[in-house]
Structures are given as structure tokens and as C-alpha cells.
Amino acid sequence: MKLDKYHNVYFIGIGGIGMSALARWFNHNGFAVSGYDRTPTSLTNKLIEEGIAIHFDDDVANIPDAVKQNKEESLIIITPAIPKHQKELNYFKDNGFELFKRSQVLGMISSEFHLVAVAGTHGKTTTSSMIAHLLKHAGRDITAFLGGIATNYESNYIANQNKDGKSIAVVEADEFDRSFLTLHPDVAVVTSADADHLDIYGDKTQLEDSFKAFIKQVKASGKLFINEKIAKELVSDDYNRSAHTYGINRGQFFASNITMCNGFFEFNYCDEQCNINNLMLGVPGFHNVENATVAIAVALDLGLSPEEVRAGIESYRGVKRRFEYIIKSEKIIFVDDYAHHPTEIESFLKSLKFMYPDKKVTAIFQPHLFTRTRDFVDGFAESLDLADEVILLDIYPAREEPIEGVTSKIIYDKMQTEKVLINKEELLNHLENENYEVIATIGAGDIDKLVEPIKEHLNEKYHA
Structure with missing residues (x-):
């Protein structure tokens, strides 16, 4: 299928890391790009700055008329993470629009x-x-x-x-x-x-x-x-x-x-x-x-x-949230990493321990998905035990509904290292009461929203 038959490109879930890259490609190549996402983020803010129209209310009225009125010239791209009851998704289905997954469109472009x-x-x-x-x-x-x-x-x-x-x-x-x-x-x-x-x-x-x-x-x-x-x-x-x-x-x-x-x-x-x-x-x-x-x-x-x-x-300077130094001073080291699988956590912590063999390494980990936590509980416990101390947060559910009996505590119970189980709201108060040398935030959920508050707290505490 040729992309040049389209004029309008509409994204449902435009703020995702993969979807937003596609949106940028279409925008760069002269298409009229617009879309919906559930919440504003720094990424959606940048897309808006680049001239892409984005709204955050699930309302068919927000879909541009040029998209609605030109079915054959409008490419609709969806993410699998969008729930089936989403109003805009169902509008396109009910009105005979052809829907494409991000991966299909990436295949066309590439x-x-x-x-x-x-x-x-x-x-x-x-x-x-x-x-x-x-x-x-x-x-x-x-x-x-x-x-x-x-x-x-x-x-x-x-x-x-x-x-x-x-x-x-x-x-x-x-x-x-x-x-x-x-x-x-x-x-x-x-x-x-x-x-x-x-x-x-x-x-x-x-x-x-x-x-x-x-x-x-x-x-x-x-x-x-x-x-x-x-x-x-x-x-x-x-x-x-x-x-x-x-x-x-x-x-x-x-x-x-x-x-x-x-x-x-x-x-x-x-x-x-x-x-x-x-x-x-x-x-x-x-x-x-x-x-x-x-x-x-x-x-x-x-x-x-x-x-x-x-x-x-x-x-080469790396990728955000991949072994990213947030603070690097004589008093405190703070690193952020996206690792969310036991193998990734093991690689990350082994490297961190190799680099700072004489310092105490504290890992703050937020599990990602109930199914992944259930399936790899032993691996998570074993890899996290590489740290000298672990602060374990609640599971980030992403697209999933809770599973009975699956919480962060099933990892906590299998770990041997020094450990504490708290929720996100308690984290900064907990950090106030302890001393740290190397601290790492780890996970693929919304733990990234804690990075800046932790940075400010550590800078103030250690005058880094």
C-alpha cells in the first residue's frame, strides 16, 4: 500500500514512544498530523510545539473534520494499548475507516x-x-x-x-x-x-x-x-x-x-x-x-x-533512562534506568557494582505489569539481591487489571538483601531518614516521574 494516497494522519495513542516517532515522520514529510492521548506528557508537549494537533479528551467532536470527511485520504493509526471501549476508536470502526497498527505503518515506511x-x-x-x-x-x-x-x-x-x-x-x-x-x-x-x-x-x-x-x-x-x-x-x-x-x-x-x-x-x-x-x-x-x-x-x-x-x-551520549546519570558528585551518585526484566536488572546492577565496588548501592525498583511480576518473581528477587539495599515500590499495572495474590510483596518475600516495601507517596520521606552513596531508580512504569523530586531531594540533602 502506498502512503502517498493519504493527506491526513490521525493517531489514537499519539504520546507513546513508538507512536510519537511515527507522528514526527509524517509531520516532517508534510502530512496533516493530529491525534489523541489520555494525558499530557513532556513528549506530547514537544509534539504540540512541533505543530501537531493533540487533544486529551476522548470525544469524537475533537477529531478534525478533514479526517472525518475524507475517509479515503485519512490514515488512522492505533496502539494496542487503547481500550476497546474508547469512543474515538469505535467511531472509526463504526464508520468503516481502515485501522492500522503502528507496526504495520512502520513496515510501509521502512x-x-x-x-x-x-x-x-x-x-x-x-x-x-x-x-x-x-x-x-x-x-x-x-x-x-x-x-x-x-x-x-x-x-x-x-x-x-x-x-x-x-x-x-x-x-x-x-x-x-x-x-x-x-x-x-x-x-x-x-x-x-x-x-x-x-x-x-x-x-x-x-x-x-x-x-x-x-x-x-x-x-x-x-x-x-x-x-x-x-x-x-x-x-x-x-x-x-x-x-x-x-x-x-x-x-x-x-x-x-x-x-x-x-x-x-x-x-x-x-x-x-x-x-x-x-x-x-x-x-x-x-x-x-x-x-x-x-x-x-x-x-x-x-x-x-x-x-x-x-x-x-x-x-555517543546514550538514551534517556538507559544508565542515565542524574547526579554524579563526590557525595552522591544517582542513576536512572529503564530495566524491567530480571536479565536487564542483573546487567545494570552488575555494572553499577563493578564501577563502584566500595560504595553501598541502593536500588529503588517499581515492578512493571502483574503478569511479568508473576512470571518472573524468582528472577526479580535474585537480580535485585545484587544491590546492597532495595526499596521496592508497588506494581505499575500499565494495560493490565490486578491479579489476585500478585503484588510486590511476592518479590519482597523471596529477597535476601536489605529491603523495604513502601508506596510511592512514602518514598521521599523514607529517603530523608537514610544515608546513601549510590542510588538507582529502576523500572518501566511511572517511576520516571519520581526522578526529578528525588534529584531535588538528594541535591538539597547532600549539597551535590
Whole structure:
């Protein structure tokens, strides 16, 4: 289907991180963009500043007349998170509008580009933003649809300059709801395939089958870069495309000689044809070194020189809420991270402990989803035990209804480290009564709204 037949683009759930990136693409390319979301956020405020009409009342009267009166010229994009009783959603259904998921539209857009798609249950946002930055910093014409706000660009979207079919699209390929199966990449990256979204998949085998299907959609002339730890499980012997493995001290493309330097990670990149020594990564974490390794491999494959790679890696500033320093002083360290799966929490806390081995690490964790808490309670307890102290908040429900017997206490009861279970409203008072050295907020819910109040509190308390 060709997008050029549309004039109006209307989003239901425009404020989501993936939806807003699409909205920016359409706005940049001259479409009349508008939409609804439930509540205003800093992201919706920025979209409004960019000229996109957004309202926050679920009222059919707020839908622009140009959308209602021109069915054939109006593209309606919905997010799966919208409840079935939403009035505007039902207006479009009842009046015969064709509705498209975000993933379907992303597939339409990306088919016009040389597509680099980054998939994985964790690591995909950072890896895709790294690839996009390396290419952009080296002067390549790209467009990028990211699952987080890239610090270098203060956006989840990077706009291409040309429409000659030679531009590169870097997209985050989301496994949720099998969305990534709308994509047919020229280059694919698979960072991880841990059990997750079991409310959608049922079990890990079904999730792995979905990743295998995504891998088979790489174009016949394309390439696959896959984490060496999962290659055997996901890449079949009869796979007839070019598959390459990567990792830390393992795989065909690998990082080695990892050391600490001024709070950041220094490492060597190695493959069969190229060594780039003493790379300085501007964001910390062993997992980020691994992400950088495959980003470098992809960038080199797309024609960047080792010198361009070095300059890009050293200038990369990360993604908001991915090992993001909020305060970094001699008196107190405060880091914020989006980790919401046991594997992600383990990687984050191991890196934090490695960086600050002589300091007490306090983790403030908000579980995300009742089903994820139920399915991975043991993993959450084990990974959180890496911290010296854990402040556990109530579960953030997102799209889910409560499940009887599933609360943060089931994690709390299995943990061995020093711990406390409180609600969000009690947090600042609790912080007042304790002393801290390294403190981290962790989670994918609305814990990000606590970051600024915690920052102000810690700055005042420690004169940071």
C-alpha cells in the first residue's frame, strides 16, 4: 500500500514512544498530523510545539473534520494499548475507516529505505540508537525510529534529508504482539531472546519461534548480526542468509580488554578484518559495550571507516533512562534506568557494582505489569539481591487489571538483601531518614516521574 494516497494522519495513542516517532515522520514529510492521548506528557508537549494537533479528551467532536470527511485520504493509526471501549476508536470502526497498527505503518515506511532493524527482548533501544548515531555522525543520510529519547538528538526520531531510495532507516523492531514481523530488513540485529511478554506468547518457545520468523524475513541479500549466546537456539542450519555472531570475548565480532577509565568503559573492537583499539564509550555498562560491539559491526558493514566509528562511539551520549546519570558528585551518585526484566536488572546492577565496588548501592525498583511480576518473581528477587539495599515500590499495572495474590510483596518475600516495601507517596520521606552513596531508580512504569523530586531531594540533602 502506498502512503502517498493519504493527506491526513490521525493517531489514537499519539504520546507513546513508538507512536510519537511515527507522528514526527509524517509531520516532517508534510502530512496533516493530529491525534489523541489520555494525558499530557513532556513528549506530547514537544509534539504540540512541533505543530501537531493533540487533544486529551476522548470525544469524537475533537477529531478534525478533514479526517472525518475524507475517509479515503485519512490514515488512522492505533496502539494496542487503547481500550476497546474508547469512543474515538469505535467511531472509526463504526464508520468503516481502515485501522492500522503502528507496526504495520512502520513496515510501509521502512520498505522505502535500506532497512536496519534491531530486535531483542532487551538492548534494542540502545543498540538502534548507537547504530543511528554512528551513521548520522559520519554524515550518512538516515531516518531513525527509536524506542527512547536519544540524548544526542533529544528525540526518538531522526529525519532523513533525501527521498532518493538510498537513505538508511534504523528501526527498533518490537517483539511485543509480534509487531516486528511486518519488517523485511536488509540488515537485522538480534540482541537477546529471554522469556518475556508471556501474556502474549504463553511460553518461551513461542517467543523464540517469533524471533526465528523475524530472522527468516531478512532479505536474501541481507545480513544477520546475532548475539553469540543465542545464535544456536535461533539460527537453523538451513538458514540461507549471511549470519554473524557478536559478544564480549566471543563471536566473530567481539569486544576485548575492557577496562574502566574515568567512570566509563574503554575496550577494543575486533573482527576478522579490523581491530579498533582503545575505544572510549561515553555510557557505562558491560551490556552497553556488547551493544556497541554490534553497532560497530553494522556500521563497518555499511561502509564507515574505523576513524568514523571511533569518533561516533566517543561522541555517543546514550538514551534517556538507559544508565542515565542524574547526579554524579563526590557525595552522591544517582542513576536512572529503564530495566524491567530480571536479565536487564542483573546487567545494570552488575555494572553499577563493578564501577563502584566500595560504595553501598541502593536500588529503588517499581515492578512493571502483574503478569511479568508473576512470571518472573524468582528472577526479580535474585537480580535485585545484587544491590546492597532495595526499596521496592508497588506494581505499575500499565494495560493490565490486578491479579489476585500478585503484588510486590511476592518479590519482597523471596529477597535476601536489605529491603523495604513502601508506596510511592512514602518514598521521599523514607529517603530523608537514610544515608546513601549510590542510588538507582529502576523500572518501566511511572517511576520516571519520581526522578526529578528525588534529584531535588538528594541535591538539597547532600549539597551535590
